[in-house]
Amino acid sequence: MVPVLLMVTVVTFTAMRLVPGGPFSTEGRPMSPQIRANFEARYHLDEPPWKQYIRYMVGDFVDTGNIRDFGKHGLLRFDLGPSYKYRGRTINNVLFDGGIVKAAVSVSAQLGIFATLIAVGIGIPLGIISALKQNTVVDYIGMFIAMVGVSIPNFVLGLIFMLSMLWLNQHDLPALPLARWGTKSFGDWLSHMILPALTLGSGGSAFIARLTRASVLEVIRQDYIRTARAKGLRERAVIVGHTLKNSLIPVTTVLGPLMAAWLTGSFIIETVFSVPGIGRFFVTSITDRDYTLIMGTILVYAVLLVFMNILVDISYAFLDPRIRFE
Amino acid sequence: MSEAVAIAERRKRASEWEFTRPPESLWRDAWRRLLRNRASVVSGIFIVIIVAAAIFADDGFISWALNRETRPLLAPYGYKEVDFENTRASPSLQRTAEGGFPHIMGTDKYGRDVFSRIIYGGRVSIAVGVFGSLVIMVFGLAYGMVSGYLGGRVDTLMMRFVDIMYGFPTLLFIILLMFILGSTAGFAAIRNLVLGIGLVSWMGMSRLVRGQFLSLREKEFVEAARMIGARDVSIITRHLLPNSLGPIIVAVTLGIPGLIMTEATLSFIGLGVPPPFPSWGQMLNEGWRAIRADPHLIFFPALQLSLTMLAFNFLGDGLRDALDPQMRGTM
Numbered sequence: 001m002v003p004v005l006l007m008v009t010v011v012t013f014t015a016m017r018l019v020p021g022g023p024f025s026t027e028g029r030p031m032s033p034q035i036r037a038n039f040e041a042r043y044h045l046d047e048p049p050w051k052q053y054i055r056y057m058v059g060d061f062v063d064t065g066n067i068r069d070f071g072k073h074g075l076l077r078f079d080l081g082p083s084y085k086y087r088g089r090t091i092n093n094v095l096f097d098g099g100i101v102k103a104a105v106s107v108s109a110q111l112g113i114f115a116t117l118i119a120v121g122i123g124i125p126l127g128i129i130s131a132l133k134q135n136t137v138v139d140y141i142g143m144f145i146a147m148v149g150v151s152i153p154n155f156v157l158g159l160i161f162m163l164s165m166l167w168l169n170q171h172d173l174p175a176l177p178l179a180r181w182g183t184k185s186f187g188d189w190l191s192h193m194i195l196p197a198l199t200l201g202s203g204g205s206a207f208i209a210r211l212t213r214a215s216v217l218e219v220i221r222q223d224y225i226r227t228a229r230a231k232g233l234r235e236r237a238v239i240v241g242h243t244l245k246n247s248l249i250p251v252t253t254v255l256g257p258l259m260a261a262w263l264t265g266s267f268i269i270e271t272v273f274s275v276p277g278i279g280r281f282f283v284t285s286i287t288d289r290d291y292t293l294i295m296g297t298i299l300v301y302a303v304l305l306v307f308m309n310i311l312v313d314i315s316y317a318f319l320d321p322r323i324r325f326e
Numbered sequence: 327m328s329e330a331v332a333i334a335e336r337r338k339r340a341s342e343w344e345f346t347r348p349p350e351s352l353w354r355d356a357w358r359r360l361l362r363n364r365a366s367v368v369s370g371i372f373i374v375i376i377v378a379a380a381i382f383a384d385d386g387f388i389s390w391a392l393n394r395e396t397r398p399l400l401a402p403y404g405y406k407e408v409d410f411e412n413t414r415a416s417p418s419l420q421r422t423a424e425g426g427f428p429h430i431m432g433t434d435k436y437g438r439d440v441f442s443r444i445i446y447g448g449r450v451s452i453a454v455g456v457f458g459s460l461v462i463m464v465f466g467l468a469y470g471m472v473s474g475y476l477g478g479r480v481d482t483l484m485m486r487f488v489d490i491m492y493g494f495p496t497l498l499f500i501i502l503l504m505f506i507l508g509s510t511a512g513f514a515a516i517r518n519l520v521l522g523i524g525l526v527s528w529m530g531m532s533r534l535v536r537g538q539f540l541s542l543r544e545k546e547f548v549e550a551a552r553m554i555g556a557r558d559v560s561i562i563t564r565h566l567l568p569n570s571l572g573p574i575i576v577a578v579t580l581g582i583p584g585l586i587m588t589e590a591t592l593s594f595i596g597l598g599v600p601p602p603f604p605s606w607g608q609m610l611n612e613g614w615r616a617i618r619a620d621p622h623l624i625f626f627p628a629l630q631l632s633l634t635m636l637a638f639n640f641l642g643d644g645l646r647d648a649l650d651p652q653m654r655g656t657m
Contacts, residue, residue, distance in 0.1 A: 003490070007493070011494070015499070016502060019505045147640070148632075150583075150639060151583065151632055151635040153590055153632070153635070155610075156610065156632060159613075159617070159624050160628060163625070264497050264498060267497075267498075268591055272614070282498060286501065294502070297498070298499075302493060305493055306493055309492075
């Protein structure tokens with residue numbers, strides 16, 4: 001986990017410094033060279049890059065101390081440093097407790113968890129039903145829907161949902177709200193959550209359905225299933241106890257990385273539905289060359305990815321007792 | 327008695343047929359199986375049409391050679407041809423007031439024909455899909471070949487690096503790369519897209535090739551080749567590579583929709599080919615801004631993008647079933 005994250009910081013640091021321009025040399029914002037030089041000196045942007053990287057990692061990001069509460073920073077202290085764009089705020093402040101709508105990270109996390117639940121909740125049952133009714137109409141329809149689901153990019157699906165909601169609105173039918181985030185009540189929260197979560201989760205559910213079907217079909221032809229039937233177990237016991245548990249193993253292995261990949265794609269869904277999550281910071285942070293914010297956003301996603309992979313390893317061992325950690 | 331003769335006769339004929347039947351290569355066999363898959367055939371035809379329409383949308387190469395303005399060939403209008411009389415027109419099958427080809431998918435706020443722009447937009451998607459998978463294939467192949475053939479400590483080290491690459495939030499890195507490569511027009515823009523996407527998506531291919539090589543190099547025929555003194559290069563090119571070609575082709579085809587989707591996503595947030603040249607993602611973005619007023623600006627690009635991805639997915643599925651019948655119905 002640590003080496004991966006370390007690599008991520010090194011590569012991100014190198015990559016973002018390769019983007020032409022800097023936080024204080026953006027076009028359309030004239031600034032006298034002297035002032036710019038002062039700014040850069042205060043944030044140590046005039047130092048050689050390796051020194052800046054070390055400052056970012058171990059701290060002492062700003063040592064002139066003109067601005068209040070800009071003490072010692074450093075990633076090792078879980079401090080993501082000061083923002084260049086949001087003057088006077090730190091990245092931790094921007095991402096984790098950002099004022100109006102609570103924390104951006106918590107909004108994204110709620111959306112992500114909800115979408116994951118949808119993906120798994122629809123995908124696995126659909127896959128199992130298709131597999132158990134292999135080569136019937138149910139199977140064909142289910143798999144065609146899954147194929148369509150895999151083939152529609154999720155932001156396109158979001159746009160389609162928006163179009164249908166607008167159509168409902170035009171005909172004075174009840175429709176879900178299209179943008180922003182609800183915090184007033186549970187119903188308000190749910191009504192704002194449902195469309196983005198469905199958009200984000202449906203591609204995943206289609207993929208999981210295909211995977212589950214394939215996996216169940218493979219397990220169901222194994223000898224131990226025949227043995228279970230032969231010794232007179234009821235069909236339900238064969239399906240639930242023998243087939244499902246074993247066929248979920250390959251599904252779990254790909255689930256982690258895939259989920260994480262979908263969740264990193266969530267920023268575009270957040271853009272489409274104007275959800276105040278961390279996604280919206282990513283593109284603007286690059287246009288602003290807000291280095292610490294770029295690093296912060298990527299790190300949040302990278303931690304998520306690594307965490308998902310660990311979670312998968314654990315559940316893998318849980319599902320398949322033959323696997324043990326040394 | 328006569329029955330026994332008849333059986334013997336039949337046996338003889340059967341064995342003769344077996345020997346005289348023209349030998350069928352794996353590829354011809356696979357091709358036959360593919361043609362029997364209806365969804366794949368329809369998808370293949372659809373893809374051919376899109377590609378042909380994209381290439382022959384205008385007389386690009388002739389005009390370039392003659393150094394003159396391009397003229398629309400298959401597309402009824404040019405991609406930046408504005409018609410201020412007919413801005414934001416709804417789709418209709420009626421000829422325009424000037425007697426031009428009907429705007430069957432409507433026009434946008436500048437009066438540009440959506441149908442023509444979708445045809446032109448195919449150029450970007452197809453180019454990214456094809457060249458992107460080429461980049462991934464070359465890079466993933468080279469990496470996986472070295473790792474799988476050498477094995478041992480080198481392999482462990484190289485695969486550790488792949489694991490680390492998997493820990494990167496890919497899409498975010500592509501976006502960062504797009505900023506580094508900068509936005510330029512024309513071919514350079516497509517080249518940047520291909521490079522940006524290719525540089526962070528080769529890992530799956532390298533893992534696949536490595537796995538194939540690892541299992542194949544232990545097989546008897548490779549051992550036999552080594553015994554008669556074949557060099558490493560010829561073992562790789564004559565034995566290992568041809569035998570892993572099937573899964574590679576399938577992976578490449580199934581990878582294309584992902585590339586097209588990434589391109590559309592990038593274009594949607596304004597990081598693709600710069601306007602006025604259209605791409606489907608960029609058209610979706612323009613439609614999104616006018617979602618209340620002109621739903622047709624979203625509907626048609628969305629349909630085209632989804633159908634194209636669907637077609638590549640069906641074709642990839644069909645190819646997998648055809649090349650490896652054992653894998654039929656699995657992922």
